[in-house]
Amino acid sequence: MELERTIVLKPGESFHTPRTFTAVHQGDYFRTLMDYRRFMMAQGLRPATPPTDGKGAIWCAWGYGRTVRPQQVYDTLPTVKQLGFKWVTLDDGWQDNVGDWALDPKKFANRDDQEGFRAQLWWSPLNSLSDAELLRDHPDHALLNKDGSRRKISWWNSYYLRPADERVVEYHKALVRKILLDWGFDALKLGQHIIGAPAWLQSRIASRQAGRFC
Numbered sequence: 001m002e003l004e005r006t007i008v009l010k011p012g013e014s015f016h017t018p019r020t021f022t023a024v025h026q027g028d029y030f031r032t033l034m035d036y037r038r039f040m041m042a043q044g045l046r047p048a049t050p051p052t053d054g055k056g057a058i059w060c061a062w063g064y065g066r067t068v069r070p071q072q073v074y075d076t077l078p079t080v081k082q083l084g085f086k087w088v089t090l091d092d093g094w095q096d097n098v099g100d101w102a103l104d105p106k107k108f109a110n111r112d113d114q115e116g117f118r119a120q121l122w123w124s125p126l127n128s129l130s131d132a133e134l135l136r137d138h139p140d141h142a143l144l145n146k147d148g149s150r151r152k153i154s155w156w157n158s159y160y161l162r163p164a165d166e167r168v169v170e171y172h173k174a175l176v177r178k179i180l181l182d183w184g185f186d187a188l189k190l191g192q193h194i195i196g197a198p199a200w201l202q203s204r205i206a207s208r209q210a211g212r213f214c
Contacts, residue, residue: 062091077115082134089189091122099128099135100159101175121179124191125172127158141168
């Protein structure tokens with residue numbers, strides 16, 4: 001991906017860009033998001049109406065950290081129900097490996113009931129540990145820096161995946177289908193790292209924004 005490219009048009013030639021939405025704003029970006037929503041609706045696209053029961057307060061098991069044990073969650077659920085929560089979140093720590101996203105067989109392999117709650121699962125797309133089967137089998141799925149090294153999420157000790165690679169996109173679609181349809185979760189709590197870009201591109205974008213926008 002190159003941020004700058006020059007196109008030379010000969011007499012009589014034309015160049016058409018994809019349909020694009022551009023906005024300049026001050027302050028927070030919510031006004032711009034509303035403008036974009038109205039723009040998309042003017043094109044005939046209507047957003048789905050979220051169910052009312054999807055807006056309730058959510059209890060999250062992250063209080064037990066990544067070393068969470070199933071019994072800790074199950075023992076807490078009666079109190080969660082007593083407090084009136086309808087939603088629960090199983091947070092980071094359920095998986096066997098970041099990138100492969102299979103249930104840790106030592107933890108949650110033998111019990112899948114949701115105790116009457118609506119349940120969501122924490123998931124951090126577009127990142128993978130180096131020892132995950134995904135990167136061992138498909139090393140070219142990793143996002144690369146300009147020097148050819150893998151783009152690392154340093155404090156997370158994992159690597160970004162290529163967000164525009166169709167194979168990576170299809171892999172993530174399959175994961176969503178497995179979590180929501182096969183496992184029966186009602187929603188996903190998306191973790192960080194979902195905006196992956198090489199460091200050199202991030203710095204160029206940041207410098208342009210600093211020079212052009214408030």
